[in-house]
Amino acid sequence: xxxxxxxxxxxxxxxxxxxxxxxxxxxxxxxxxxxxxxxxxxxxxxxxxxxxxxxxxxxxxxxxxxxxxxxxxxxxxxxxxxxxxxxxxxxxxxxxxxxxxxxxxxxxxxxxxxxxxxxxxxxxxxxxxxxxxxxxxxxxxxxxxxxxxxxxxxxxxxxxxxxxxxxxxxxxxxxxxxxxxxxxxxxxxxxxxxxxxxxxxxxxxxxxxxxxxxxxxxxxxxxxxxxxxxxxxxxxxxxxxxxxxxxxxxxxxxxxxxxxxxxxxxxxxxxxxxxxxxxxxxxxxxxxxxxxxxxxxxxxxxxxxxxxxxxxxxxxxxxxxxxxxxxxxxxxxxxxxxxxxxxxxxxxxxxxxxxxxxxxxxxxxxxxxxxxxxxxxxxxxxxxxxxxxxxxxxxxxxxxxxxxxxxxxxxxxxxxxxxxxxxxxxxxxxxxxxxxxxxxxxxxxxxxxxxxxxxxxxxxxxxxxxxxxxxxxxxxxxxxxxxxxxxxxxxxxxxxxxxxxxxxxxxxxxxxxxxxxxxxxxxxxxxxxxxxxxxxxxxxxxxxxxxxxxxxxxxxxxxxxxxxxxxxxxxxxxxxxxxxxxxxxxxxxxxxxxxxxxxxxxxxxxxxxxxxxxxxxxxxxxxxxxxxxxxxxxxxxxxxxxxxxxxxxxxxxxxxxxxxxxxxxxxxxxxxxxxxxxxxxxxxxxxxxxxxxxxxxxxxxxxxxxxxxxxxxxxxxxxxxxxxxxxxxxxxxxxxxxxxxxxxxxxxxxxxxxxxxxxxxxxxxxxxxxxxxxxxxxxxxxxxxxxxxxxxxxxxxxxxxxxxxxxxxxxxxxxxxxxxxxxxxxxxxxxxxxxxxxxxxxxxxxxxxxxxxxxxxxxxxxxxx
Numbered sequence: 001x002x003x004x005x006x007x008x009x010x011x012x013x014x015x016x017x018x019x020x021x022x023x024x025x026x027x028x029x030x031x032x033x034x035x036x037x038x039x040x041x042x043x044x045x046x047x048x049x050x051x052x053x054x055x056x057x058x059x060x061x062x063x064x065x066x067x068x069x070x071x072x073x074x075x076x077x078x079x080x081x082x083x084x085x086x087x088x089x090x091x092x093x094x095x096x097x098x099x100x101x102x103x104x105x106x107x108x109x110x111x112x113x114x115x116x117x118x119x120x121x122x123x124x125x126x127x128x129x130x131x132x133x134x135x136x137x138x139x140x141x142x143x144x145x146x147x148x149x150x151x152x153x154x155x156x157x158x159x160x161x162x163x164x165x166x167x168x169x170x171x172x173x174x175x176x177x178x179x180x181x182x183x184x185x186x187x188x189x190x191x192x193x194x195x196x197x198x199x200x201x202x203x204x205x206x207x208x209x210x211x212x213x214x215x216x217x218x219x220x221x222x223x224x225x226x227x228x229x230x231x232x233x234x235x236x237x238x239x240x241x242x243x244x245x246x247x248x249x250x251x252x253x254x255x256x257x258x259x260x261x262x263x264x265x266x267x268x269x270x271x272x273x274x275x276x277x278x279x280x281x282x283x284x285x286x287x288x289x290x291x292x293x294x295x296x297x298x299x300x301x302x303x304x305x306x307x308x309x310x311x312x313x314x315x316x317x318x319x320x321x322x323x324x325x326x327x328x329x330x331x332x333x334x335x336x337x338x339x340x341x342x343x344x345x346x347x348x349x350x351x352x353x354x355x356x357x358x359x360x361x362x363x364x365x366x367x368x369x370x371x372x373x374x375x376x377x378x379x380x381x382x383x384x385x386x387x388x389x390x391x392x393x394x395x396x397x398x399x400x401x402x403x404x405x406x407x408x409x410x411x412x413x414x415x416x417x418x419x420x421x422x423x424x425x426x427x428x429x430x431x432x433x434x435x436x437x438x439x440x441x442x443x444x445x446x447x448x449x450x451x452x453x454x455x456x457x458x459x460x461x462x463x464x465x466x467x468x469x470x471x472x473x474x475x476x477x478x479x480x481x482x483x484x485x486x487x488x489x490x491x492x493x494x495x496x497x498x499x500x501x502x503x504x505x506x507x508x509x510x511x512x513x514x515x516x517x518x519x520x521x522x523x524x525x526x527x528x529x530x531x532x533x534x535x536x537x538x539x540x541x542x543x544x545x546x547x548x549x550x551x552x553x554x555x556x557x558x559x560x561x562x563x564x565x566x567x568x569x570x571x572x573x574x575x576x577x578x579x580x581x582x583x584x585x586x587x588x589x590x591x592x593x594x595x596x597x598x599x600x601x602x603x604x605x606x607x608x609x610x611x612x613x614x615x616x617x618x619x620x621x622x623x624x625x626x627x628x629x630x631x632x633x634x635x636x637x638x639x640x641x642x643x644x645x646x647x648x649x650x651x652x653x654x655x656x657x658x659x660x661x662x663x664x665x666x667x668x669x670x671x672x673x674x675x676x677x678x679x680x681x682x683x684x685x686x687x688x689x690x691x692x693x694x695x696x697x698x699x700x701x702x703x704x705x706x707x708x709x710x711x712x713x714x715x716x717x718x719x720x721x722x723x724x725x726x727x728x729x730x731x732x733x734x735x736x737x738x739x740x741x742x743x744x745x746x747x748x749x750x751x752x753x754x755x756x757x758x759x760x761x762x763x764x765x766x767x768x769x770x771x772x773x774x775x776x777x778x779x780x781x782x783x784x785x786x787x788x789x790x791x792x793x794x795x796x797x798x799x800x801x802x803x804x805x806x807x808x809x810x811x812x813x814x815x816x817x818x819x820x821x822x823x824x825x826x827x828x829x830x831x832x833x834x835x836x837x838x839x840x841x842x843x844x845x846x847x848x849x850x851x852x853x854x855x856x857x858x859x860x861x862x863x864x865x
Contacts, residue, residue, distance in 0.1 A: 002046055005067045010043060038114055080099055156170060157192055160280065169278075169279045193251060197250055199222065204255045214266070242272065245277070252266060256386075257285075259288065266279060333364065397425050397484075402447075405511075421437070421605075424558075426439050441463070460809075461735060511535070513535050514536055517546065523553070532562070550562075566588060581604045585608065595618040595619050606630050614634050638659060656675065656679065658709075662686055685716070716740075722743075731756060740763075744767070745773075753778065759784040771794045782802055784809070785809070795818065799823065805826050806831070808831070809833045813841065814838060816837055821844060824848040831860070835863070
């Protein structure tokens with residue numbers, strides 16, 4: 001984490017030197033510039049000897065601590081300078097004793113960093129280094145009978161022993177600890193495989209792939225003599241392997257594949273083999289598996305019953321009787337393994353240390369989560385360390401950060417992305433069009449690809465919506481993050497005490513998931529804390545006094561996420577938390593967001609949850625230069641502009657969700673040129689017109705808008721809303737949601753002309769009328785059509801109307817007489833989902849299934865009642 005800490009502070013100083021020309025002037029500027037220069041030197045040094053520094057724990061820890069001190073000192077200087085500047089007397093900025101002391105402290109820290117860098121250069125001298133990083137050893141595979149993989153093994157064995165003569169590659173892919181190597185070993189020793197393949201070769205690959213060693217291994221296992229081959233060139237080695245294997249039927253197992261290089265190399269050697277040879281490989285990387293075969297074998301989590309069988313086999317041994325009361329309790333214990341064989345083995349070890357009485361097993365049941373994750377943690381660490389080491393530097397911190405959420409928590413992807421950015425864990429990309437959000441989305445996709453996070457829900461446009469982290473991986477993240485001082489979990493320990501103020505000074509980020517009020521009552525204080533996160537499951541109300549304590553406790557905080565608890569009020573003392581980038585809070589009765597929020601010039605994300613229908617935002621959000629995302633579950637009334645002059649465009653604001661229609665003035669639109677997501681809820685007639693053609697407030701001026709949601713919650717009796725022409729929508733629009741708008745189906749022709757529209761959701765009678773006849777050439781890019789609650793009876797459509805449709809969702813369409821059979825001709829249509837629709841519509845969907853031209857087509861029919 002040292003390299004990341006240095007890089008992030010350099011990035012921060014670059015930005016502050018650019019922005020705060022008044023605050024950073026004279027001697028202060030020179031001090032900051034000297035720190036900046038020393039950090040650049042340190043960064044170059046760290047990049048050259050990063051692996052050696054990781055071995056020298058003390059030096060690494062001291063340097064990280066000093067870099068963090070430097071960041072805090074700069075933040076403190078900015079806060080003090082800002083407070084003086086607010087008085088309007090700039091000259092005092094350079095005479096104030098606090099400012100001078102802060103500058104002297106920064107200079108001292110700069111000198112200290114120089115000493116550490118020079119000491120590090122000496123310790124990492126080539127004359128003193130006698131070791132190199134140790135390569136990872138091959139994992140030990142259980143030799144005895146494997147439990148829970150019979151079905152999986154049979155499926156793969158059948159694929160291996162089929163009669164095709166060409167070379168086949170079968171990948172096994174899954175998360176760490178799922179038993180990929182164990183399953184491959186079971187298949188490798190299967191009698192059917194032994195009979196089919198006279199030559200069977202097992203090769204452990206790992207991350208440190210060596211091409212020469214791979215082919216020497218094959219030769220060694222085929223001829224037992226590699227001495228004369230060691231001096232051969234790589235090309236000659238490949239030819240030797242080709243000659244050895246081209247006339248033989250062989251099975252090669254590549255265990256723990258991280259890249260496609262090894263497969264490509266072996267594939268080139270077996271290119272002429274037409275004897276039905278096979279390559280079986282295990283990998284954690286989904287993209288590697290997909291590269292190897294169009295249909296890889298995704299290893300599933302074990303059913304609870306199989307976890308129990310595995311535990312029982314290890315604890316009670318084969319054929320040993322299990323008393324009924326232990327059988328029942330054992331099943332409960334197995335459920336907490338969450339389908340991971342590795343977890344079942346750890347629990348079995350815990351139970352082996354007990355007797356066979358219910359009381360002793362009950363102890364394990366009560367502590368099963370801790371036993372899975374804490375007992376034998378070194379084994380867990382070894383299991384996941386290679387995956388962790390394979391990640392890029394930035395991605396490592398992002399991965400560990402997933403541990404700030406409670407165990408088993410379903411994490412919204414958008415929330416995590418906002419937090420990563422606020423924490424400074426996402427840096428600018430190489431390409432101009434790479435926004436921080438796009439880079440963060442890519443990082444999350446990478447973690448899912450590596451099977452380090454488990455996707456719970458996908459969005460309608462096939463993006464990760466929510467995910468969770470397995471308990472084993474969560475514990476790794478939590479402990480590794482503590483070691484790296486990325487974050488610290490706050491909880492009542494054995495002595496029923498929280499960290500003291502001296503201990504808090506060691507930490508950077510605090511996450512607390514219980515006893516929040518008790519912790520606040522200790523009146524904690526630390527200038528080193530940059531984040532305070534709370535995800536409590538308890539229904540807690542934070543009083544104004546406690547809010548004031550929290551804001552005073554962590555004066556340099558950047559992230560303040562207390563959405564899971566309820567604020568009694570929003571304290572004005574937050575006015576002084578100038579470094580805040582992210583605030584998330586809830587308050588059932590809040591109706592007004594006070595003006596002083598606008599003084600938080602660093603704020604990037606503001607999330608407000610309330611039970612009220614509307615909320616009055618008195619702060620001028622368009623004068624908050626770094627605000628990127630405003631999320632409110634109530635319709636927000638934006639601060640009105642008294643000046644008739646057009647003020648500067650807000651360059652950062654990307655999300656407004658949700659605002660009232662009356663606030664969507666042309667003046668507002670003109671200031672949101674980089675807006676990507678806009679949600680509007682309220683009297684939509686204000687925008688779409690009533691009884692006459694309306695005009696959507698020139699939303700076409702939002703050239704970057706990708707997602708638009710219009711929700712009408714007003715009574716439309718006697719009113720008719722009208723959609724304007726397609727020219728009033730931005731050409732960049734990819735996703736449109738309409739709800740409660742009661743539009744006539746004829747307006748679908750206008751939406752069909754939106755060339756980039758990929759997702760269209762029509763909810764709560766967004767369109768009304770009994771007949772919809774699709775028009776030719778409409779919806780050229782539409783992939784998802786979602787219709788929920790409508791009085792539609794007859795729908796006429798063909799493949800020409802929805803040429804790229806992938807997914808059709810019909811919910812509560814209880815009058816629909818048919819689903820157009822012509823949709824079966826759409827080659828891209830992979831899924832139709834019906835919920836509470838008519839039997840006629842269901843029958844049509846089944847006919848589409850039988851006639852579908854898509855091999856991967858799936859039909860889902862359900863009843864919510």
